[in-house]
Amino acid sequence: MAADVAALAEVAHRAGVPLVVDQAWGPHFGFNEALPPTALSQRADAMLTSTHKIAGSLTQSAMLHIAGDGRVDAEAVARALRLLRSTSPSSLLLSSLDGARRQLALHGEQILWETLQAIGVAREKFETIPGIALVDHALVGQMGVAGYDPMRIVLDVRGTGCTGYEIADALRRSYDVHVELPMQATVVFIVGLGESAHTLRRLAGDVDEVVKRLSRPSTTAPIVPPATSLRHEVALPPREAFLGDAEQVAVDDAVGRISCESIASYPPGVPALLPGERISAETIAYLRELAASGARLHGASDPEFQTINVLRT
Secondary structure: OOOOOHHHHHHHHHHOOEEEOOOOOOOOOOOOOOOOOOOHOOOOEEEEOOOOOOOOOOOOOOOEOOOOOOOOOHHHHHHHHHHHOOOOOOOOHHHHHHHHHHHHHHHHHHHHHHHHHHHHHEEEEEOOOOOOOEEEHHHHHHHHEOOOOOOOEEOOHHHHOOOOOHHHHHHHHHHHOOEEEOOOOOOEEEOOOOOOHHHHHHHHHHHHHHHHHHHHOOOOOOOOOOOHHHOEEOOOOHHHHOOOEEEEEEHHHOOOEEOOOEEEEEEOOOEEEEOOOOOHHHHHHHHHHHHHHHHHOOOOOOOOOOOOEEOOO
């Protein structure tokens, strides 16, 4: 899903501030009319694109694009980069960025068109799998989202009675298929440039076989954050808690204590707990449920969430 960047730019510019967009997952945007437009074309003042995601450059390579309207001082950005960058930049990364740029500029529209045709073949197969529902552009209008990237295939697996983590684990073990983002209710496949219809049809077949083997007559219930997570008590500044004298305790003994950790389920990567916040029983129950379901708790010192670091009293 893509945000309404044009509206965000209007609000930002009205307030006299530039809009910088993290377009990390959209380096291919703007190269085919079926894709969302780029942030710069919607009057953003700068955007970051992770070219290594989907567009084909080597891992860790990305581009920062700056508009020419002057709201972002390109020379100030250049000075900051000169201060922070390595004195030994990787020629391999730079060359791969240039190669990816050239391919998109010369052949991007055609390659993306062929890839989207292949995705259509896979979608037809996914639509025949019992318990699987496609989450796609049909929902964009209902959700108030400005755009949808068809290079992502999002499957709602709740009708199978399985979690996305179970489906992803079975795909990895049986077919060496690595899901980009499994969650409690969904799995997300990200399709790279130039994927063939044959490969994507096989992917859909692999999902079909996994569902036939694992499906059970129930519906997977979503894991919902507690309402109290919106109003955590901040007992200390985050820096003071993070750098403070910490001790590791069992999570059941952490209720009422001050967290020294930042813990988020990834995806979506939104912290459920931050350093300096007082830990509630509801948050403990939520994070424990996520860990038990197979979710990745990003930032947790104990990935299984049996213990947690709290400020020593």
